[in-house]
Amino acid sequence: MNNFVRLLPTTIDFIVHRSFSITAPLYDLQKVSRVHVVDNSKLALDGNVYKRMPRIIHCYKRNNNLTRTRLTAGLGDKVLLAIKGQMKKAIIVGCKQRVRKPNVPQFDSNNVVLIDDDGNPVGTRILAPIPAFFRTRGDLAKIAAIATAFV
């Protein structure tokens, strides 16, 4: 502990003198990203209090570029989650990563809604606000139908 404390000021001084340019952290959702399920389904309620937070284990991106090393998912994308030891598909309804598009909000937590293989939501209500463009996109209409609030 003492060693660490002595080291810290010197590393910060080093950075200040060298004037590194550090980009803002990227909050993209990818494999191993922890998410918060905002359904009212049983799996969601159990999964949120389980010993491990629900995690993304695969992103089903529409324009899948397999040469990319990192496959990231954003608002409205389908992902595969590991919840409570099971695998379950889900759709991302809230993202911490800022999307520079008009009328698309930024969320303070990464929210996700569970769906089954047909694309039907597992729960009956969504407890968080949903981005408004979910109403206009056809493949997200089922999610929009059970939403309580739009942003």
Place this chain on the structure above:
Amino acid sequence: MKLEICNYSGYKIYPGHGKRVVKIDGKVHIYLNSKCQRSADMRRNPRRVTWTVLYRRKHKKGAAEQEIKKRTRRTVKFQRAITGATWNEILAKRNQQPEFRKAQRQDAINAAKQAKKVKAQQKKVTQPTAVKAGKPVKKPEKIQKTVPKTGPKKGTQR
């Protein structure tokens, strides 16, 4: 396009500006720029931050508020009738002369005295036994004529 108002500073947000953030509890905050967002994230109370609209409103800065204060309310005195007495009756009572009132009072006293006399005589008739000297003599009671009130009461609460 709809003009938003910044949640923090109170300024108008024109299209192409601003950022919308959804908090974990589901509340939506709209910020004009990163200055407002950073201040909000630092949990600075906008009511203490001098350049925000909330501060100015709280500390009553600006000419508009002072103008409104200058316009004071004036109470309107309104004469009206009451159930049991029309406006004319009230006026008549108010405009009675003191001599008239005194005369009325005297009449009332006399009438009362007369009524007393009649009562006493009736009693004598029913009780033929002699009245002892020690019996206390009833004094004629003076009737207080209530003076009607002039105008609306002062100091009534609305």
